[in-house]
Amino acid sequence: MDSQLMKPLINDIKNILDVARNNVAREVNNELIAAYWKIGEIIVRYEQNDSIRATYGEQTLKQLSKTLTAEFGKGFSRSNLQNMRAFYLNYENCQSLTGKLTWTHYCELLSISDKNKRDFYEKEAINANWSVRELKRQINTSLYERLLLSKGDVNKEEVLNLALNGIEINEPKDIIKDPYVFEFLGVPENKPMLESDLEKALVRQIEKFLLELGRGFMFVGTQQRITINNTHYYADMVFYNKPLKSYVIIELKTTKLMPEAVGQLNMYLNYYENEVNDEGDNKPIGIILCTDKDAIAAEYALGGLSTNIFASKYTYYIPEREQLIAEVEKIVRQWHEKEQ
Numbered sequence: 001m002d003s004q005l006m007k008p009l010i011n012d013i014k015n016i017l018d019v020a021r022n023n024v025a026r027e028v029n030n031e032l033i034a035a036y037w038k039i040g041e042i043i044v045r046y047e048q049n050d051s052i053r054a055t056y057g058e059q060t061l062k063q064l065s066k067t068l069t070a071e072f073g074k075g076f077s078r079s080n081l082q083n084m085r086a087f088y089l090n091y092e093n094c095q096s097l098t099g100k101l102t103w104t105h106y107c108e109l110l111s112i113s114d115k116n117k118r119d120f121y122e123k124e125a126i127n128a129n130w131s132v133r134e135l136k137r138q139i140n141t142s143l144y145e146r147l148l149l150s151k152g153d154v155n156k157e158e159v160l161n162l163a164l165n166g167i168e169i170n171e172p173k174d175i176i177k178d179p180y181v182f183e184f185l186g187v188p189e190n191k192p193m194l195e196s197d198l199e200k201a202l203v204r205q206i207e208k209f210l211l212e213l214g215r216g217f218m219f220v221g222t223q224q225r226i227t228i229n230n231t232h233y234y235a236d237m238v239f240y241n242k243p244l245k246s247y248v249i250i251e252l253k254t255t256k257l258m259p260e261a262v263g264q265l266n267m268y269l270n271y272y273e274n275e276v277n278d279e280g281d282n283k284p285i286g287i288i289l290c291t292d293k294d295a296i297a298a299e300y301a302l303g304g305l306s307t308n309i310f311a312s313k314y315t316y317y318i319p320e321r322e323q324l325i326a327e328v329e330k331i332v333r334q335w336h337e338k339e340q
Contacts, residue, residue, distance in 0.1 A: 026099055033097055033106070040088030043081065061085075086110045090118075101125055104132045108139065116163035117144050123166030128215045137211070141181040145324035150178040150312075167215065169243040172285045172308040175214055179313040180289060184208040187316040195252050199223075199236055202252075216243040224249075226271050235268050246308075247272050247284040257293035257311045262302060269307040283307065289314045 047060065061078045068076035087106060091097060097106075105125055112118040121144065125135050144162065151158055161168065169175060185201050187193060193201075199222055202209045210217050220238040227233075237250040249268050253261055265286040272284040286309040293311050302309055 029102055030099055032103055034094055036084045036103060037088055037091065037094040037097070040084035040086070043085045044088055083107050083110055102132065105135060108132060108135050112139070116159055119163040120144050120166060123164070127166045134211055141183065141318050142321050142324045145328045146177050146179065148328050149324065150176055169216060169241070172244065172246070173310070175241060175244065175248070175285070176287070176310045176312060177214070179315050179319065180212055181318060182212070182314055182316050183318045185316060189317050193254055195236070195254050198252050198254060202237070213239065216241050217248070218242060220247070226268055228267070228271065233268070241285070244282060244285070245280060246282045247276065248287065249284060250287045250289060253288060253290040255291060257288060257290045257298055261288050262309060265309055266305060266307050269309065286310070287312060
């Protein structure tokens with residue numbers, strides 16, 4: 001029989017098997033999550049017995065680990081049993097967890113002591129369908145703190161909203177981070193780089209760059225030509241954000257923010273709005289990624305524009321988490337003081 005005639009038959013069978021395997025994997029994951037939660041519950045109940053706790057103390061999990069590993073194999077190390085105990089203590093309703101994340105996801109989340117922060121990463125891991133590696137990367141690059149700092153004056157509503165809903169994309173400023181982190185490029189901190197080389201490096205790592213940009217971004221292309229009065233201009237990188245239904249034009253600068261970059265990008269946005277936008281598209285968004293920006297100069301350069309232009313810094317290395325956390329805590333503390 002002709003292989004081309006067989007192709008639809010084979011594809012149908014493959015689709016059925018793929019769906020079946022995914023369903024089985026989902027069910028196995030659900031059962032595993034439920035079992036680990038129940039084991040955590042048993043451990044906590046056992047430890048709440050004062051006489052047993054006093055007698056055995058920390059030896060309980062060590063002995064339990066040896067016994068379960070001998071009978072059931074891997075997966076019952078003392079640290080994993082500690083995670084099961086923490087899992088039960090931090091998640092009251094096991095039924096709400098099934099089918100969303102894997103056990104390895106939850107082990108990463110349990111390393112976060114701040115409940116609001118942990119809830120944020122959990123929501124985003126679900127909403128953006130992050131792999132465990134992607135979740136680790138977002139935690140290590142302090143996405144939660146960067147988002148809060150990008151909003152300026154942090155208040156209780158913003159903290160709770162991130163914790164309850166993750167990143168809500170309702171308006172252009174919701175997709176902005178400051179700073180953006182390009183540690184995946186492997187560029188030394190103080191190494192000078194041409195804008196064209198930075199652009200090529202980001203394209204080579206486009207999947208990681210899209211992860212850093214956030215949910216809903218689709219890559220359109222680089223050096224997109226814009227012709228005005230027979231003069232050609234080229235936008236560095238163009239994306240489309242599906243939730244906002246907007247083109248996003250990114251200009252890369254290997255220097256601090258300069259006012260002329262704002263004017264050029266403003267021209268690009270006006271061109272896209274009038275010449276490229278389809279019916280149903282919203283106004284395009286412009287982001288200038290620069291190595292540094294002066295707050296006052298940025299305010300004057302960006303103020304009063306009818307277009308959506310934002311300027312954000314980028315860095316080639318992971319920011320000091322402790323410093324970012326301290327900055328957020330300082331702002332939240334100031335907010336609390338104002339409320340009193």
